[in-house]
Amino acid sequence: MRLSRLLRPRTVVSAHCDLPCGVYDPAQARIEAESIKAIAEKYQASEDPEFRTRALIIKEQRAELIKHHLWVLWTDYFKAPHFEKYPHLHQLFNEATKLAGAGGAKGSVDPAVAGRLLAKIEEISTIFWETKKA
Amino acid sequence: MRLSRLLRPRTVVSAHCDLPCGVYDPAQARIEAESIKAIAEKYQASEDPEFRTRALIIKEQRAELIKHHLWVLWTDYFKAPHFEKYPHLHQLFNEATKLAGAGGAKGSVDPAVAGRLLAKIEEISTIFWETKKA
Amino acid sequence: MRLSRLLRPRTVVSAHCDLPCGVYDPAQARIEAESIKAIAEKYQASEDPEFRTRALIIKEQRAELIKHHLWVLWTDYFKAPHFEKYPHLHQLFNEATKLAGAGGAKGSVDPAVAGRLLAKIEEISTIFWETKKA
């Protein structure tokens, strides 16, 4: 997280419901991805079959939330001028949501996969906060 | 709907859950969009405030489902080779989901807006079925 | 799928939300049941315990959707004259929804069970489209 983001005025908020209210924040996706990473670590550290099944149930739900939060940013927050300025943005979101799905965080319990997802979300977050400053 | 699609063998199915099961079908989005159009028409034909409020409540839900079904196709069904072959596919999905949202079917009760959304979904559907034949 | 259904004019739509919008389509239940069948086949072909658990989690959700889509048709689309004309319709829906539940698609990962559920949905679909033509 860049210092510029940490020090942004608190009143700068951003849109996330489809009224739209205008309050968006990639932190919603990031928090779920941190959860996925922690779940994967606890899964690997446990041999209890009931705990492991619960971990898979919950991971599936959190990964679905990540996809949802990212889709909302891609469709609702980012506009044509953003896609012009960041030509790889479509692909970045497509890769990030794929990485939250069957080919990534849903299909794997490897903490490293969750780590890669977190890195993708951070890439999106960096672009997001750049567009907020502009 | 093209004749080729109507006559496709029944056993040709396609993926939609994120196991993935491999059963996808743009009909899911289309059915919801037809619902939105019918709701908009009934809304315009009614002066009952209670009916109109119910129409807005339900339209909001169906429009959210459209966004979800389209996002699933974009992230889970379409792969890199598809995006290479159809370079405007990212933008098509971005426009379609925006058209299901606040700037379109959610924010409007004009049947013509629902008609434009249906046309976008048909564009996606045409590409989808082309990729299934390939 | 009968030819008559394939060739029906595209503007013939049908009701599925409870406004009601008047757009119903048994394809919604069928698509989920095709998903269940594909999940069961993938489950049988895999020995990966994590994949198998994910398959059970997702199958449970799709089966619940099938029950919901069928219940909607039974309560919201079909009216008294239909039940008079098709006296076994109540039982057909009761059997179909039971077959999507614990005694069928939820409780089993046998693709043949999913096949029986698909056949039941096809029976309902045939009646549905007959009533749309009438």
Next chain:
Amino acid sequence: MRLSRLLRPRTVVSAHCDLPCGVYDPAQARIEAESIKAIAEKYQASEDPEFRTRALIIKEQRAELIKHHLWVLWTDYFKAPHFEKYPHLHQLFNEATKLAGAGGAKGSVDPAVAGRLLAKIEEISTIFWETKKA
């Protein structure tokens, strides 16, 4: 509520999830219907447009829950021998769920409509508890 039901031993429980767990109780539908009735009464007593819109939003949700709870009883709890013993049971459930939908509690804010829905649920409840005693 009959005295026999009030005095039934507390340990007599009944199935409601689709494991199935074997714990069913028509009280789930009844509580939601009582809510619908109270909402309708408050709606009629208020002239505040914001309150009235909220009432319609919430009523829609509670009515959907009623349909769901009744559908679960119809599909998951009642078995072939019950339908033989109570030949009108299919129709009773079909009418009750219709009465919770657009043609009843969803489409109306008349407390009398909610009252008729409560009466239907009570009919189902009476049969339900008879089958539990048998």
Next chain:
Amino acid sequence: MRLSRLLRPRTVVSAHCDLPCGVYDPAQARIEAESIKAIAEKYQASEDPEFRTRALIIKEQRAELIKHHLWVLWTDYFKAPHFEKYPHLHQLFNEATKLAGAGGAKGSVDPAVAGRLLAKIEEISTIFWETKKA
């Protein structure tokens, strides 16, 4: 269940949606907890891995419903005077919802844990009905 509660007039109802409609009933939480107990018993009695996984999936959902129903009572039904009269009520709800979560019914398939949860809900229910009589 106390006789006084069994014999309470049927028209005495209570609030549960956040209009609020004024219809609350701890039976909603109790029914789910009875389900959890039955699921745990069936889990212990079965050696079928698919059945056991389904049991864990469903138990997770019912436990979440218990937490929700209890939270609604704590926030929406109980008011300042109740918390004054029953000073341990906050802690009782906090313990009950914890007992429905990872440290209780979610994290365990021991029927005894479900039994302890049922007992906590009964404590809440007793207080609830006392406040309704007052």
Next chain:
Amino acid sequence: MRLSRLLRPRTVVSAHCDLPCGVYDPAQARIEAESIKAIAEKYQASEDPEFRTRALIIKEQRAELIKHHLWVLWTDYFKAPHFEKYPHLHQLFNEATKLAGAGGAKGSVDPAVAGRLLAKIEEISTIFWETKKA
């Protein structure tokens, strides 16, 4: 937001699902409350009845999410030692969730009410981050 919180190391994460994964963050509730405030402001600035109805529909959902996120913190994150150290914590959460409900953000479209809710969430957030540092 205090500087100490802004500058907290990025790797300090916290629990939010009920595995539990150990990743909690009051930002989830705050983001929804910021949304509520923006919705209320847009509602007051608009005279379009359709927009206003949509605003009420969406506000209801976001307010429910706030209640949920706060309940999760209260039950799942905070433990007995926290409640000992902060004796008013139970009441603070009870007031905050009430303020997100019918007596606050749900029942009102006054931005000032949303502001009071945000202030309550900030109080909770301050305590939360104190406990994380300890």
